[in-house]
Amino acid sequence: MFLSETDLQSIWLTLRLAGVVTLILFVVGTPIAWWLARTRSPLKGPVGAVVALPLVLPPSVLGFYLLVAMGPNGPVGQLTQALGIGVLPFTFWGLVVASVFYSLPFMVQPVQNAFEAIGDRPLEVAATLRASPLDTFFTVALPLAAPGFITAGILTFAHTVGEFGVVLMIGGNIPGVTRVASVQIYDHVEAMEYGDAHRLAAVMLVFSFLVLLALYLWRPNPKNT
Template identity: 60%
Template sequence: MLLDFLTTLDTTPIVLSLKLAVITTVLLLIITTPLAWWLTGSSRRTKSIATAVATLPLVLPPSVLGFYLLLLLGTDGPLGQLSQLLGFTSLAFTFQGLVIASIIYSFPFALQPIQNAFESMGRKPIEAAATLGASPWDRFFTVALPIARPGILTAAVLSFAHTIGEFGVILMIGGNIPGETKVLSIAIYDHVESIEYDQAHALSLLMIVFSFVVLFLLYFLNSKSPLATARTPAHHD
């Protein structure tokens, strides 16, 4: 019976969730990798301030973060007005707005594993490369990144999984627009509200299987390399 439900389900929210997770993960890795490298070499005070700001989404309720993102991206918000000046619509209740919200909300899940990997590496490999005449760019791309690869992979897995499971922030900033902002978690909520428990059960089962696979891969990767020391932050959607 469950297979029948799975075959008749609308796959649009699933595809939209995967698209959002892929885009968010790629952009997060591009942003957080150089930031984590910079933080590794920063002073304790600078590192503490920057890390505290970057990890705020871990402790802020999704409704609070979503509310301020709505003000920021809405018609009267600074980013919303800038978007309109460039000839686009306001970013609230659009897929582009979901991407921005997801990047901010999943930021710690990408930053922490990469920063931990760089810090676990120590300075000796970089200093050895410097004595051989490697430039700062060479040291970063040919020494630091390959050594920190397990941490970067862990960051990618965590960011992807966290984006798939987002709910509170997504609901606040994106609403429930089919084909635009109605991702998997919103679809489950929608089915429950409509007392369509069979459909909600089928989608929830997919989420459970997906979460198990992600956690298995994460712990498997961590067991293979001491540098893949990702701290899995609490999820409070």
């Protein structure tokens, strides 16, 4: 076998995490992107900056704050305990929550750009054709922004796959629960298993390259209305 059982387990966990996070971010990130693209509120700047924070913040900083917040004494931790969910750190769903924050800008920014590129006109046209604002959002804005959603989905998925620091802070290193591929490689190296590290690293390298290749080869048709 090319990859060991635990390697495959870590890859499967990674894909599951990235898939769940991407789906959640489609739902959570789209309204934020829409608001940022359309608002004239003075809050646009601060909210945009907060969304972009994970781009510049060391993952350990973000992970640390999330760990404290979701821990037994943190506000989120108190809430999840009160709801009977328990505490999230060192669980799969803890990783999901942390990754949602960590990958948020990779979803919001391409979608926001796509919404902004649509401009006011198609929305005004829809209004003159009797479409309510919500109707317009689903039947005009979303289809016209589809290329942005595809880019955002690929970037979010790939970025979540590549996570390491936040995972270590929030998830630790529990096989099958929080030990994702990047952590598994780290373990291999720590254990001087360079051969295993090489194989898994090669898989990650090829995967990342293919994702980016798909992104660059795939070009939306030039806009022509």
